[in-house]
Amino acid sequence: MQTATAHASMYQPASFDMQAGDWVYRGEGNANILFAYIGEGSELPGQLLRLTKRGVPQNTDINADDSDTDDSSFNKEQEKLSLQAHNNVVFTKEVIGPLIGADYILQHQLVYLSSKFIEQLSLAAEPLRPSSRTHKQIDPMQRVGALVRDMINVLELTPKQPGEHTIAIEIKPKWGFVPSSKYISQANSVKHRVCRHCMHQYLKHDKDSMSEYCPIDLFSNNCTRVKHAVDCLFDVSNDRLRVFVDGTHIAGDENGGIDVAKVPHSQQLKQTIADIILAEKLLPRLGSVQNRLDVFDIEGLFPRYKRALEAGVLTEKEPSIDDWLEAAARFRQREEQGGSNVNAPVVDDKQAALEFMISVTLKDVSVLIRIESWPSASKSESESAEGDSSSAKLPEYHIAVIDADAKKLAKVPKYLKNDQEIVDRYLETNPNVAQQKACCEQQGEKDI
Ligand SMILES: O=P(O)(O)O[C@@H]1[C@@H](OP(=O)(O)O)[C@H](OP(=O)(O)O)[C@H](O)[C@H](OP(=O)(O)O)[C@H]1OP(=O)(O)O
Numbered sequence: 001m002q003t004a005t006a007h008a009s010m011y012q013p014a015s016f017d018m019q020a021g022d023w024v025y026r027g028e029g030n031a032n033i034l035f036a037y038i039g040e041g042s043e044l045p046g047q048l049l050r051l052t053k054r055g056v057p058q059n060t061d062i063n064a065d066d067s068d069t070d071d072s073s074f075n076k077e078q079e080k081l082s083l084q085a086h087n088n089v090v091f092t093k094e095v096i097g098p099l100i101g102a103d104y105i106l107q108h109q110l111v112y113l114s115s116k117f118i119e120q121l122s123l124a125a126e127p128l129r130p131s132s133r134t135h136k137q138i139d140p141m142q143r144v145g146a147l148v149r150d151m152i153n154v155l156e157l158t159p160k161q162p163g164e165h166t167i168a169i170e171i172k173p174k175w176g177f178v179p180s181s182k183y184i185s186q187a188n189s190v191k192h193r194v195c196r197h198c199m200h201q202y203l204k205h206d207k208d209s210m211s212e213y214c215p216i217d218l219f220s221n222n223c224t225r226v227k228h229a230v231d232c233l234f235d236v237s238n239d240r241l242r243v244f245v246d247g248t249h250i251a252g253d254e255n256g257g258i259d260v261a262k263v264p265h266s267q268q269l270k271q272t273i274a275d276i277i278l279a280e281k282l283l284p285r286l287g288s289v290q291n292r293l294d295v296f297d298i299e300g301l302f303p304r305y306k307r308a309l310e311a312g313v314l315t316e317k318e319p320s321i322d323d324w325l326e327a328a329a330r331f332r333q334r335e336e337q338g339g340s341n342v343n344a345p346v347v348d349d350k351q352a353a354l355e356f357m358i359s360v361t362l363k364d365v366s367v368l369i370r371i372e373s374w375p376s377a378s379k380s381e382s383e384s385a386e387g388d389s390s391s392a393k394l395p396e397y398h399i400a401v402i403d404a405d406a407k408k409l410a411k412v413p414k415y416l417k418n419d420q421e422i423v424d425r426y427l428e429t430n431p432n433v434a435q436q437k438a439c440c441e442q443q444g445e446k447d448i
């Protein structure tokens with residue numbers, strides 16, 4: 001196993017000529033914000049810059065005590081953020097890569113940033129940011145960001161035939177398994193039948209904006225079910241699916257679905273997305289490894305987490321990159337050796353908590369699929385309109401996972417609370433067992 005010291009030299013930040021005017025706001029999630037390069041330099045075209053965000057400070061009192069913000073605490077904060085950027089890159093590549101396949105990981109290059117650059121980007125982005133995200137701001141203290149290939153934007157250099165488009169699809173599939181953990185209490189046994197996403201909807205959405213999408217279908221590796229899941233995502237996307245045509249995000253229609261009138265050959269595209277998912281090992285691997293890392297379920301994990309804190313093997317401090325690397329290596333080693341008993345592995349409390357947290361990361365990644373030329377030149381429209389996936393020749397595409405950073409271990413108590421809230425709300429709204437959903441993992445069991 002390589003250690004943090006070895007990694008520090010492998011992932012050194014580079015110095016590029018970073019001018020704020022060369023970057024435009026691209027989008028953001030809860031934790032990070034992205035900018036696309038539009039400058040003329042030869043090194044950065046096609047790159048995105050990923051920066052971290054932090055909560056907007058609540059205390060705006062100019063007389064507030066600033067004794068904590070002297071030079072040394074500024075420097076410490078900057079170092080902490082640089083380390084975090086570094087650790088995210090190492091975590092994605094070295095912890096997540098081997099679990100789902102290195103080919104699905106995008107290369108990241110760390111880059112130095114100046115305070116002026118960050119300040120100018122923040123100002124330029126502000127009017128473009130959705131109001132739902134403005135409770136957080138670009139962290140002004142960061143001095144290192146990450147460059148990554150832009151899977152959505154289209155470079156002007158790419159020649160296209162008339163009528164051809166570049167399509168990018170972003171799917172956040174969420175949990176791809178129904179837990180079978182023996183640590184789930186009898187009172188919560190619904191978790192053995194209804195998947196987390198399907199239950200969570202009742203907490204997140206009102207009846208009108210709920211989607212039929214079930215991740216267990218998308219992860220099923222079954223042609224009919226995968227296609228059905230893709231159709232459901234198009235019908236009501238709820239931010240689980242985004243579609244970009246020539247780099248432009250297709251906004252939702254009035255029903256919360258993708259406005260297919262703006263998507264060229266949309267029926268054929270849905271089938272092609274399903275075919276790509278079926279052709280790749282990514283989703284089956286993702287669902288399976290999420291499950292194998294979560295054998296205790298939050299119900300069995302929480303007491304172990306508490307015990308580890310009490311024993312001092314885990315502390316308030318977040319795990320180091322070496323902790324993550326070691327936990328991932330131990331997990332893989334255990335599996336290679338036959339996994340003793342996969343349902344009740346003999347692992348210490350710290351290992352159990354770290355494995356659970358790696359699973360949390362995998363349950364929140366997004367999958368990006370980029371189709372370079374759409375409709376595919378290799379196939380006539382009449383052939384593909386039939387939707388015959390068995391004979392479908394896939395267009396040229398690239399598929400990768402994004403947002404595979406380590407999650408904060410300190411969120412474990414929140415996960416327990418959230419889990420119970422999800423179950424309670426589901427049971428409250430669906431008290432009749434006979435009418436509850438059955439999200440089944442076995443192929444062919446579900447008639448759709
Ligand atoms: O708990 P969940 O399933 O709601 O997942 C959160 C996501 O919600 P959603 O996918 O919309 O349901 C949530 O996504 P949104 O902010 O809703 O886009 C985040 O991804 C959050 O992770 P983090 O706090 O940014 O590290 C996610 O939190 P983690 O559970 O991954 O910590």
Ligand SMILES: Nc1ncnc2c1ncn2[C@@H]1O[C@H](COP(=O)(O)OP(=O)(O)OP(=O)(O)O)[C@@H](O)[C@H]1O
Nearest residue numbers: 027028029030031032034148149150151152402403
């Ligand atoms: N390599 C990429 N190419 C194109 N677009 C990207 C890329 N990486 C991220 N994005 C866009 O930026 C958005 C936010 O990125 P990301 O998922 O990394 O943010 P996050 O804050 O970590 O997400 P979350 O809310 O799940 O925590 C994505 O939803 C996607 O639209």
